Amino acid sequence: QDRKVAVFVGSLRKASLSRKTALALAKLAPAHLTLDIVEIGDLPLYNEDRDKDAPPAQWTRFRDQVRTADAFLFVTPEYNRSVPGALKNAIDVGSRPYGKGALTKKPGGVVSVSPGALGGFGAHHHLRQSLVFLDIPVMQQPEAYVSGAGDLFDETGEIQKEGTRDFLRTFIHAYADWVEKLAA
Ligand code: FNR
Numbered sequence: 001q002d003r004k005v006a007v008f009v010g011s012l013r014k015a016s017l018s019r020k021t022a023l024a025l026a027k028l029a030p031a032h033l034t035l036d037i038v039e040i041g042d043l044p045l046y047n048e049d050r051d052k053d054a055p056p057a058q059w060t061r062f063r064d065q066v067r068t069a070d071a072f073l074f075v076t077p078e079y080n081r082s083v084p085g086a087l088k089n090a091i092d093v094g095s096r097p098y099g100k101g102a103l104t105k106k107p108g109g110v111v112s113v114s115p116g117a118l119g120g121f122g123a124h125h126h127l128r129q130s131l132v133f134l135d136i137p138v139m140q141q142p143e144a145y146v147s148g149a150g151d152l153f154d155e156t157g158e159i160q161k162e163g164t165r166d167f168l169r170t171f172i173h174a175y176a177d178w179v180e181k182l183a184a
Contacts, residue, residue: 062090109178112145
């Protein structure tokens with residue numbers, strides 16, 4: 001069955017390695033799984049006061065997109081050993097109003113990306129901590145820590161390292177199985 005995945009990319013820059021990883025995963029995914037990036041860069045910082053009467057249009061657009069997805073996939077860099085603020089803000093916006101948040105109870109996956117050697121391990125697990133509270137069941141295995149991402153892509157965004165391409169294919173197929181398992 002066709003499944004729509006809302007992909008959250010934790011970096012806002014054009015040449016983002018995380019965004020390239022997300023686009024590569026979209027290509028490696030099985031045909032029934034559609035990965036669409038949900039833009040988070042225009043979301044005003046979460047402020048509970050603004051949710052009372054007239055939430056910003058950007059929040060509403062974002063929440064509607066999140067609501068129509070069958071599953072969530074987070075592809076993020078690590079900022080100062082944690083989740084980038086833009087992604088944390090998107091999670092906060094998606095989680096509210098309390099009890100009515102759009103970002104909940106659908107199968108999840110986490111991929112962290114870094115040009116460094118640790119593969120964004122700190123961001124990866126801080127992110128999982130928030131997803132526990134949001135009741136998003138995150139696939140446990142395989143874990144995806146993409147290290148050395150600085151020379152992973154060619155100019156067209158193709159993955160140049162065969163081992164990493166194979167791993168990401170395995171990952172996204174396992175994630176597709178995870179989505180099906182929880183949908184059943
Ligand atoms: C970084 N970077 C970084 N890398 C890392 O592995 N661990 C870290 O804690 C940090 N901290 C950090 C903080 C800030 C504010 C910036 C801007 C960057 C480097 C980071 O991994 C690198 O810039 C990536 O290329 C960012 O991901 P995108 O934008 O390529 O997806």
